[in-house]
Amino acid sequence: MTEKSQKKAVWMADILCLLVAAIWGSGFIASQAAIDAQMSAPLIMALRFTVAAVVMLLVCLPKLKQIRLTDLKRGGLAGLFLFGAFYTQIVGQQNTTVSHCAFLTATNVVMVPFLVWAVSRRRPQAKTFVLALTTLVGIGVLSIQPGSFEVSFHYGDAMTLLCAVLFALHITTLGWAVKETDVMRINLIQLSTAAIISIAVFLLTDIQSVSRADFANGFPAVLYLGLFSTCLCYFLQTLAQKHTTPSQAGILLSTEGLFGSLFSVLMGLEPLTVNLVAGGLLITASVVLMEVLPARKSRRSGRNAS
Numbered sequence: 167m168t169e170k171s172q173k174k175a176v177w178m179a180d181i182l183c184l185l186v187a188a189i190w191g192s193g194f195i196a197s198q199a200a201i202d203a204q205m206s207a208p209l210i211m212a213l214r215f216t217v218a219a220v221v222m223l224l225v226c227l228p229k230l231k232q233i234r235l236t237d238l239k240r241g242g243l244a245g246l247f248l249f250g251a252f253y254t255q256i257v258g259q260q261n262t263t264v265s266h267c268a269f270l271t272a273t274n275v276v277m278v279p280f281l282v283w284a285v286s287r288r289r290p291q292a293k294t295f296v297l298a299l300t301t302l303v304g305i306g307v308l309s310i311q312p313g314s315f316e317v318s319f320h321y322g323d324a325m326t327l328l329c330a331v332l333f334a335l336h337i338t339t340l341g342w343a344v345k346e347t348d349v350m351r352i353n354l355i356q357l358s359t360a361a362i363i364s365i366a367v368f369l370l371t372d373i374q375s376v377s378r379a380d381f382a383n384g385f386p387a388v389l390y391l392g393l394f395s396t397c398l399c400y401f402l403q404t405l406a407q408k409h410t411t412p413s414q415a416g417i418l419l420s421t422e423g424l425f426g427s428l429f430s431v432l433m434g435l436e437p438l439t440v441n442l443v444a445g446g447l448l449i450t451a452s453v454v455l456m457e458v459l460p461a462r463k464s465r466r467s468g469r470n471a472s
Contacts, residue, residue: 179409183418186399186406191425193395194267195433196387197259203384206375207256208368210388211249215361217392219354226354233351240343241352245359247339251332252360253367254325261322263436270326272423276301276452277334285338297452304448307441349404357396420454 200210259267276297283289343352403419427446431438 175409179406180418182402182406184421186402187419187422188425189394189399190419190422191427192429193391194259194426195429195435196390196395197256198435199387200384200391201256201260203380203387204375205379205381205384205388206368206372207253207260208364208372209375209379210256210391211253211364212361212368213385213388214252214391214396215249215357215364217389218396219357219361221393221397222350222354222357226350229348229351229354232348233355237347237351237355240339240347241355242359244336244339244343244352245356246363247332247336248356249360249363251329251336253364254329254332258322258324258326258329262320262326263430266323267326267426270323270449271330271333272420272449273301273327273452274330274333274337277331278337281334281338285342293455297455301449301452304445304452307445307448353400353404357400420450424450 197210255267255271258270262270340352340356423446427442430436436442
């Protein structure tokens with residue numbers, strides 16, 4: 167590959183990462199549309215992951231015979247965390263605003279180094295703790311009700327933070343799982359695992375919600391979540407990271423929260439407030455700096471090595 171074509175590939179990969187972030191951000195709106203259609207969290211999850219798993223199954227038909235027990239274990243664990251993350255995200259969104267949900271979910275990028283520390287026993291750099299504190303400050307600012315100093319941290323915010331923890335666990339697990347495993351097989355298994363758990367939870371706890379769900383208005387939103395926010399986005403992210411660095415991909419993908427709030431404000435779902443801007447900027451800055459600073463260090467190391 168020539169230098170020119172390599173630069174073009176990197177540029178296209180960065181565009182794909184931004185596209186993934188935008189689709190994920192718009193997914194908050196689609197989730198809200200499904201919720202407004204009286205579709206419960208278990209029903210949304212069952213439909214969303216079933217759609218994604220079926221599409222991925224059709225794509226991966228030639229690879230089915232190559233699936234190993236190791237793939238099932240690693241993909242299954244990743245799928246378990248993935249289900250938990252999306253489920254708590256929807257439950258959280260039912261009890262908080264779209265912007266709160268979008269920004270609080272984005273804090274998972276800051277949590278990942280701590281999970282890696284717990285697994286690898288390698289202590290993060292000092293700046294990691296500083297940025298984690300900055301994120302907490304941002305969450306505090308975001309949670310203050312406009313016009314008062316009352317801190318409003320509700321059940322929905324707590325569930326969304328739990329969602330962020332589960333997404334961080336998923337990212338950490340997936341990073342370990344794909345080292346010696348085919349990416350498409352892992353994606354198929356994790357999506358199938360999430361679909362099976364979602365269907366089981368729905369049938370055991372919430373099947374009666376079908377009678378009050380407005381499928382005419384809610385199913386298009388769920389179809390969007392399954393096809394685009396889940397199936398397509400994981401494929402595009404994998405494709406993009408073949409041509410760009412993990413740090414650069416992390417920076418671009420972390421703009422999901424910005425897209426989520428931007429779409430929310432543009433569609434009139436909530437007003438643009440000082441708290442939203444200030445808290446959002448603090449959280450987003452922490453997420454971006456968490457990826458930018460190591461990237462700069464890596465580039466310096468690369469130059470010194472050469």
